[in-house]
Amino acid sequence: MYGAEKPSGDSERTAFRRAEKKYKLYYDDRSLKSSRKKKQAKPVDVSDVIDFKAIAAAHERGGELPVGVAAAPCGFRRPMFCLEGRPGFYFIPGALSLEEQCQWMRESLLSFPQPPNRTNHNAIYGPLQDLFAAAKERKVLVKDESDGDHPTWKFVDEAEVPLRGNGCTSCPASALLRKLRWSTLGLQFDWSQRNYDVSLPHNKIPDALCQLAKRLATPAMPQGEEFRPEAAIVNYFASGDTLGGHLDDMEADWSKPIVSMSLGCKAIFLLGGKTRQDDPIAMFLRSGDVLLMAGEARECFHGVPRIFTDEDSAEITPLELHFSNQDDCFLQEYLRSSRININIRQVF
Ligand SMILES: O=C(O)CCC(=O)C(=O)O
Numbered sequence: 070m071y072g073a074e075k076p077s078g079d080s081e082r083t084a085f086r087r088a089e090k091k092y093k094l095y096y097d098d099r100s101l102k103s104s105r106k107k108k109q110a111k112p113v114d115v116s117d118v119i120d121f122k123a124i125a126a127a128h129e130r131g132g133e134l135p136v137g138v139a140a141a142p143c144g145f146r147r148p149m150f151c152l153e154g155r156p157g158f159y160f161i162p163g164a165l166s167l168e169e170q171c172q173w174m175r176e177s178l179l180s181f182p183q184p185p186n187r188t189n190h191n192a193i194y195g196p197l198q199d200l201f202a203a204a205k206e207r208k209v210l211v212k213d214e215s216d217g218d219h220p221t222w223k224f225v226d227e228a229e230v231p232l233r234g235n236g237c238t239s240c241p242a243s244a245l246l247r248k249l250r251w252s253t254l255g256l257q258f259d260w261s262q263r264n265y266d267v268s269l270p271h272n273k274i275p276d277a278l279c280q281l282a283k284r285l286a287t288p289a290m291p292q293g294e295e296f297r298p299e300a301a302i303v304n305y306f307a308s309g310d311t312l313g314g315h316l317d318d319m320e321a322d323w324s325k326p327i328v329s330m331s332l333g334c335k336a337i338f339l340l341g342g343k344t345r346q347d348d349p350i351a352m353f354l355r356s357g358d359v360l361l362m363a364g365e366a367r368e369c370f371h372g373v374p375r376i377f378t379d380e381d382s383a384e385i386t387p388l389e390l391h392f393s394n395q396d397d398c399f400l401q402e403y404l405r406s407s408r409i410n411i412n413i414r415q416v417f
């Protein structure tokens with residue numbers, strides 16, 4: 070699924086790779102050399118990036134759509150847009166209300182990484198309970214070697230961390246939260262086998278998420294059929310993180326959509342063609358936007374080369390205010406430098 074291209078000279082030459090490099094975050098050399106200057110992102114040319122928010126606003130005022138873009142009513146808060154030459158791809162700008170964005174951002178951090186769901190940290194530390202709460206309470210993960218054959222990891226208060234030199238290995242929970250890259254819900258995806266491992270213990274996708282995904286999937290579903298959300302992957306991005314070009318091809322029936330929700334900082338999404346040689350289409354993804362990829366669009370390479378965490382470009386002020394009204398400074402702080410994507414799949 071996330072099989073990025075091998076770093077050979079040839080991979081640099083694909084159209085997809087070139088677009089990834091064009092939008093990726095690079096820092097200004099001068100700001101890197103000076104110890105006093107804040108690291109400055111190099112400016113990026115976004116003139117070719119499709120902005121569906123602006124297209125929707127113009128469309129609502131009766132303006133014309135850009136060449137290659139079509140609009141269709143979909144029963145959500147905004148019209149839905151399709152792209153000529155990419156059948157099965159749907160973009161619903163602002164499909165999620167602020168309340169929904171807050172709710173799913175909170176769940177993505179507090180409940181989705183909870184065992185038996187797995188995260189990228191499982192491979193090193195085993196299942197970690199209450200990572201978000203531990204980070205908020207400034208706890209530290211330490212190795213518990215009391216059972217010599219089976220060392221485990223547990224969160225302890227800062228003051229309880231054994232002094233260095235005792236062979237103790239530790240890591241602040243806040244650093245682990247920052248490094249949280251993915252969690253898997255429902256049927257668990259096995260990254261090493263690139264397949265779903267139905268033998269792994271798992272919970273069903275939470276009911277509220279299931280209902281939401283069914284509703285969002287409707288415009289992309291074959292007539293008369295209902296979407297069955299069986300698995301979801303939650304991706305967590307910090308500044309500089311990217312998701313390399315890939316296909317999601319481990320689900321049995323590609324006529325069913327992948328329902329993909331964006332939360333937090335704005336990003337650039339690349340929708341390629343059926344080979345990496347095809348020029349990808351770049352578009353902005355903002356908090357609350359929803360993408361559907363079904364049918365032929367399931368065969369298209371796609372990825373996220375960039376997220377924007379600077380105040381002007383992130384476009385998260387309303388969401389930030391929502392969290393500050395709820396007195397949730399820790400979530401607000403996380404949001405300022407992060408993006409979360411929840412993508413929901415029917416596996417069989
Ligand atoms: O982060 C995104 O918007 C895309 C995620 C994605 O393509 C995936 O998880 O397969």
Ligand SMILES: [Fe+2]
Nearest residue numbers: 315316317371
């Ligand atoms: Fe994907």
